[in-house]
Amino acid sequence: MAKIAVIGLGAIGSVTAAALEQTGQHQLFLCTRRPLAGLQVETPAGVITVQGSNLTEPSQAAPVDWVVIATKAYDAESTATWFAGLCGAQTRGAVLQNGVEHRERFSPWLAAERLLPVIIDCPAEKRSDGSVLQRAWARMAVEQTPLGQQFASLFHGSGAITELTSDFTTAAWKKLCLNAQGALSAITKLPNRVIAVPGMEAIALDMVQECAAVGRAAGAAIEEEFPAQVIAGAKAAAPEGVNSMLADRLAGRQMEIDARNGAIVRFGQRLGVPTPLNAMAAALLQAVQNA
Ligand SMILES: NC(=O)c1ccc[n+]([C@@H]2O[C@H](COP(=O)([O-])OP(=O)(O)OC[C@H]3O[C@@H](n4cnc5c(N)ncnc54)[C@H](OP(=O)(O)O)[C@@H]3O)[C@@H](O)[C@H]2O)c1
Missing domain, CATH: 3.40.50.720 (NAD(P)-binding Rossmann-like Domain)
Structure with missing residues (x-):
């Protein structure tokens, strides 16, 4: 007990x-x-x-x-x-x-x-x-x-x-890869089916690729094929499912911008890995949160 x-x-x-x-x-x-x-x-x-x-x-x-x-x-x-x-x-x-x-x-x-x-x-x-x-x-x-x-x-x-x-670093960065592209839902206010909007799958993949590259620079062992698997999982998810960042935006609550896309950007800057899409996502979310 x-x-x-x-x-x-x-x-x-x-x-x-x-x-x-x-x-x-x-x-x-x-x-x-x-x-x-x-x-x-x-x-x-x-x-x-x-x-x-x-x-x-x-x-x-x-x-x-x-x-x-x-x-x-x-x-x-x-x-x-x-x-x-x-x-x-x-x-x-x-x-x-x-x-x-x-x-x-x-x-x-x-x-x-x-x-x-x-x-x-x-x-x-x-x-x-x-x-x-x-x-x-x-x-x-x-x-x-x-x-x-x-x-x-x-x-x-x-x-x-x-x-x-025995490799928590990899587990944490892989989870952040999943979370990285979840920002697209919060930006567009669309549930999981956002991934089916024309052009969105490629953006989501690039966001995850950025996160995986930063994670690898931080010591995570993220396989080359992992980002594509993340996108396959996003496409297979319940179309009307709402991730926690979108749930927060819809409820008017603060979003975990800094801990997710913000962290990818901060680590990227420190480790010399470019993260333009995650930087844009973090900035857009910050703008709508402050609006
Ligand atoms: N939801 C998911 O499916 C999910 C899945 C995996 C990981 N996560 C992660 O798990 C963490 C928690 O997420 P969540 O979805 O459970 O968030 P949540 O539903 O917003 O719950 C957070 C709770 O913390 C309470 N709280 C905040 N400050 C407090 C304080 N000083 N003392 C006592 N209670 C306090 C809030 O209470 P008030 O009502 O008073 O604000 C709220 O009830 C996040 O990092 C999230 O990213 C979530």
């Missing part, structure tokens, strides 16, 4: 809390900015009602074994306000966010050796506070280290699949 605090009960935090609940092993603390009347997640195995203590103020928190961070990348600073209460000498932190800068993002507050970056792949949508639809089991990738193994063991007995990888 572990004491686990989940910070951010949106789509990913709720899915993760439901998986931890499914194990029947843990004591959960659900950290939100508003009171949560209850939490129900419609999973592939039916509805899971999460039984956890809802904390709405960092001052209510006491040290736990694990802090699971499931806020958006741009909310790092407000997320960190929870750490003083939740983190004791032995507390470990798992960052379930997109991008490739999990450690850098939280390094001002959490020691690197107790911080675990997690890549999570899970089609999930928050319907309202306390209600989340999870369309498939979560797949997570973590480093093959003692910390990664401890994290994976938290989910034994749940539907979540946690893979231990």
Whole structure:
């Protein structure tokens, strides 16, 4: 049994809390900015009602074994306000966010050796506070280290699949390749079928190629054929499916521009790899977000 605090009960935090609940092993603390009347997640195995203590103020928190961070990348600073209460000498932190800068993002507050970056792949949508639809089991990738193994063991007995990888850099950059072309949906306000708009497939492929080139320069082992596979996956996706960046734009929320296309551009500049399409995507998204 572990004491686990989940910070951010949106789509990913709720899915993760439901998986931890499914194990029947843990004591959960659900950290939100508003009171949560209850939490129900419609999973592939039916509805899971999460039984956890809802904390709405960092001052209510006491040290736990694990802090699971499931806020958006741009909310790092407000997320960190929870750490003083939740983190004791032995507390470990798992960052379930997109991008490739999990450690850098939280390094001002959490020691690197107790911080675990997690890549999570899970089609999930928050319907309202306390209600989340999870369309498939979560797949997570973590480093093959003692910390990664401890994290994976938290989910034994749940539907979540946690893979231990000796090459997390590659896993993270491959996920960023998938996210790179997702910007086209947010720019055009079109769901996954944006890829079928004439001319769009070639642009999407070039965006992914840029990301793959930057990733390789950063040490990721991304195969030559991977970008084409990403585009094949995009073409096979449910035409009306909405990625999280488009969902954020449609809901008038901030988008994770900097952690995704912005990161590709920043790493590209640092490593001498040109990224004109991702730079344009980031600039266009920033413009519509500021409008
Ligand atoms: N959704 C997906 O299918 C998916 C798939 C893979 C990866 N991801 C990644 O997973 C991460 C989380 O995404 P998401 O889709 O779960 O986002 P989300 O649905 O927007 O959920 C984020 C939650 O964090 C809460 N939050 C923000 N700051 C907080 C704070 N200081 N204290 C407590 N709660 C706080 C927000 O609450 P408020 O309501 O108060 O703003 C919101 O409920 C992102 O990096 C995303 O890219 C998402």
